[in-house]
Amino acid sequence: LHGKAESAGREVIAVDPRNTSRTCPECGHVSAENRPTQAKFHCVSCGHLAHADTVGALNVLRAGLVRRNANPA
Ligand SMILES: [Zn+2]
Secondary structure, eight states: OHHHHHHTTOOOOOOOOTTTTTBOTTTOOBOGGGOSSSSEEEOTTTOOEEEHHHHHHHHHHHHHHHHHHHSOO
16 A cells, blocks of 8 residues: 555555544544444533544544654655
């Protein structure tokens, strides 16, 4: 995957997937209780509601951007 993406001129950033599906994108609260069901995200701290897949994707994207800013090429 890495080599393929590079040859296509894209940037690949490795992201630690831990906690991405249970971290609130609104307030940053991390809890397994933020996930009442497999498909649903409901922050127990601020009440933010979203689809679990959306939250996971958002958090992975943010983690990648943070990494890139910390290690400028
Ligand atoms: Zn929250």
